[in-house]
Amino acid sequence: MSLIRRFGFRRFGFRRFGFAAMFCALACALALPAGAAVIMHKDISLDTAKTIVEGAIAACNAKGYATSGVVVDRDGLTLVEMRGDGASPHTMENARRKAYTAMTFRQTTAEYAKKLNDGNLVIRQQITLPNVIAIPGGVPIKIGNEIVGGVGLSGSPGVDEECVDAGLDKVKDQLQ
DSSP states (O other): OOHHHHHTHHHHHHHHHHHHHHHHHHHHHHTSOTTOOOOOOOOOOHHHHHHHHHHHHHHHHHTTOOOEEEEEETTSOEEEEEEOTTOOTHHHHHHHHHHHHHHHHTSOHHHHHHHHHTTOHHHHHHTTSTTOOOOSOEEEEEETTEEEEEEEEESSTTTHHHHHHHHHHTTGGGGO
16 A cells, blocks of 8 residues: 555645644754853964964974964864974974863863862873873963863973963953
8 A cells, every 4th residue: 555545645635744844843943941041151262272372383483392273162173283393293282281171170281180180080091081291381261261272282391381371362352
């Protein structure tokens, strides 16, 4: 027995069935909660991210260090990555992980590493997660009090965060 005969589509016709399906879909769509709100948030622009990384790399270059810098957005996705002249290949991955860690845990990676050194069991477990690293040189990027990303720099022993701060200073008026 064909589907048309079995379900009576011939009797009602395809037009009526299609109209009924469309009406049902429209009714379901209109049944959304009346108080549904739109979530608003700020994001860092590509130009701002580039300025931060260029400023950080330049600050460390002026001190004689070849570095790489990365900015990630609020979701941990890479916006900008730059490897400075003469920087080692591993510095790019370290910088990306520092930026991701700073954004994810909403603190500098220096603060995060200090908690690890203090024997914090949770931190010891978190560093087993992909992309998390407890090495100074990552800083969360804030617009007001909202975390909009993270920046990481690698290649200058003990000076990475200082150079990141120099890069952030170049855009501080845009991060108000």
